[in-house]
Amino acid sequence: MTDYSVLVPFLPRRPEQLLPYAGLVHWTQAERLWQGQALFVEPHQGFAYAAGAGFRVPAGLGVTLMPLRHPYEAALQARSLALATGRPVVAGFGPGGRSMQQSLLGEPYRSPLTAAREYLTIVRGLLANEIVDTKGEYFSCHGALHAFPAPSVELGLGVLRPGMARLAGEVADVAVTWLTPASYLEDVVLPAMREGAAKAGRRVPRLVAIVPVALEHEGHGADVFALASNAAHLQGPHYLDMLRRAGVGVGGEDVKADARALVTGGAFLSGDLDGLLGRLRAYEKAGVDEVVLNVTGVFNVAGAQEAMSDLKRIIAALSAG
Template identity: 50%
Template sequence: MRVSVLYPLMPTDPRTVVPFAALIRDGWADRLWQGQSLSADTQQVFAYLAGMGYRVPVGTSVALMPLRHPLDAAIQARSLAVLTGHCAVLGLGPATPDFVAGLHGKPYDSPRDACVEYLTEVRRLIGTEEGGAGAVDGAVSLPGMPHPGVEIGLGVLRPTLARAAGRVADAAISWMTPPGYVRDTLLPAMAKGAAEAGRRVPRTVTVVHAAVDRPGRNAYRLAFVAAHVHLAGPHYADMLRRAGLRVHHSRPNLGARALVDSGVFVYGTPADIAVRLAEYGRAGVDEVVVNVAGVYSEHGRPDAVRDLQEILAACREL
């Protein structure tokens, strides 16, 4: 199982991301991930880092589909592969119905169908289908350009999008999903979708909240700071209930306690965290992405980087 890291905030200065990129450059982690940023744009921050000499593998977890036409998404992802010199992961997600309606006037009629259509079009444009890119029935195509490749990912929380990922994605990217839930719910749905489409099952990437137990820290507080926005989302609460946690989107404070008590928010010594992360590998996860958002927000960037360094070192020792 690969171990990667997430820059956990929307950056306002790309230089703040440099210590995270250095962990990949120096061989401690496999890939640098960022979520959607409405501050400094995610793809532009990655490009800035490459220009500084941090030409490391990167991924989005996830870029929101309604913000970009598939053509622009394909151009951005292909450009990152060229600039970094590595296969880039373009992780995509449909966003919430309210967000989509605010941009496009109404929600997607079917988020699943919208994802399948969008990822299929991005794949065609990038030319990852067998036979390469090209215009089909007058459709727009991109000019040929050598690049290290783009892996197209889909954010998944529940079986419907997991099945869709099986049909069209190279990677399924989950967030805050317990290992047993990935094994018993998401992976079977992905396998079913892949079988329907006659293709390989996508690899699985899971973003995991973590923090090292240190004096002056409170695990419940760190979990709340890190995850309260997601815990207030009905789709996240539904996923966690399916996984056996007692949560409700109207009570993110109690949801944070459930994350800690269940081990979904991983808190302990670096060795404890490494052992817990290894459970994801046994559950079928191909890449775990360590997210120290709580520490970064409460205690600052140096403490967050220190946590990552110690966690990554402990993972090496397993």
């Protein structure tokens, strides 16, 4: 059975801005509240604030960026969040873009796969209360967290392409995808995850898809919402490569044309309520374990009330079966 969750559709400037979305998860059948990397209110702190305000909901970090923190700090923050909320946490990590790596580290990772493998291996050992003694090409650690009972922390890895999907199969508990059509997940990502899991002799990780969606709104075409939601991603070479692999006709030169391609290629879902539900069901059939509803485009174009209205209508319809 596929769970449905909610993404905070903006970068909060004040922690109280998260509360309506935490409340939505608390009061509906939504499974989890997710947030990607934010550079205003940092996600761990925002979720802890919501917990202190009474909304102790399961949290998903999808994803935080490895160059920002050492894996010891990452493990400590993830466990601290589980302790603060009293609920399970999905701690997703990703290497970020090459430009960010260059800016923060002095040079990009020669091999993002190696960097991610080292990072998650260290974090996993620390969360398991092991003494970690690792000297890697990118990350090293000799130490341990003080053992203390806490809700579970699942390790997530941001996945776009087959190489990272195979690595997720080997080392992660959860693969977290963004802007990936259902057919691409079924035909490319899941087989690669199974390959990696078989190589490591472990079960296949859960697959979480963060999916941009919008209901119909008078005066705004779906491509407008798609562009408002994903303009930055349409500038990223790794996203463009993934979309081309998925058969989405993005050229990387005309961002408006590429936004239209997201809609026609099934990377951005829109329509009336029944039509949108049918498109979401394709993710269930593809084998996705958790779909995260991302209404960032609606928020940016039509405002906060319309974005919340879309989420409430979609979640209510999904809950009704």
